[in-house]
Amino acid sequence: MDDTSARERLKKMLADLDRSIGVLRGDPVSVRDRSAADAGSDLSDADRAQAMLTVATSHRRAVLDALKRLDEGTYGRCVDCGHPVPEGRLEARPEAARCVQCQGKRERRR
Numbered sequence: 639m640d641d642t643s644a645r646e647r648l649k650k651m652l653a654d655l656d657r658s659i660g661v662l663r664g665d666p667v668s669v670r671d672r673s674a675a676d677a678g679s680d681l682s683d684a685d686r687a688q689a690m691l692t693v694a695t696s697h698r699r700a701v702l703d704a705l706k707r708l709d710e711g712t713y714g715r716c717v718d719c720g721h722p723v724p725e726g727r728l729e730a731r732p733e734a735a736r737c738v739q740c741q742g743k744r745e746r747r748r
């Protein structure tokens with residue numbers, strides 16, 4: 639994948655994430671209003687929206703980091719070991735910062 643299409647895909651992801659984050663930020667209030675009738679369900683709905691917001695926010699950060707790497711000319715290289723991130727991985731996840739091995743190591747550490 640060349641830098642231009644990577645940038646386009648990342649920009650599109652960023653726009654989608656911004657939209658979802660906007661909706662999710664507004665949602666808990668409307669969820670509470672809607673479920674005033676069936677009390678008890680509002681907390682789980684708000685919790686779910688909060689969890690989705692957390693995921694969307696960290697995904698957005700990863701996309702921004704990838705765009706920064708494009709600007710710096712380091713895009714497509716693993717941020718840990720510096721080896722090229724396989725093309726197929728970037729196709730599936732253009733915001734991927736690490737090769738599969740380093741991502742695996744990082745996730746095991748957590």
Ligand SMILES: [Zn+2]
Pocket residue numbers: 716717718719720721736737738739740741
């Ligand atoms: Zn690596």
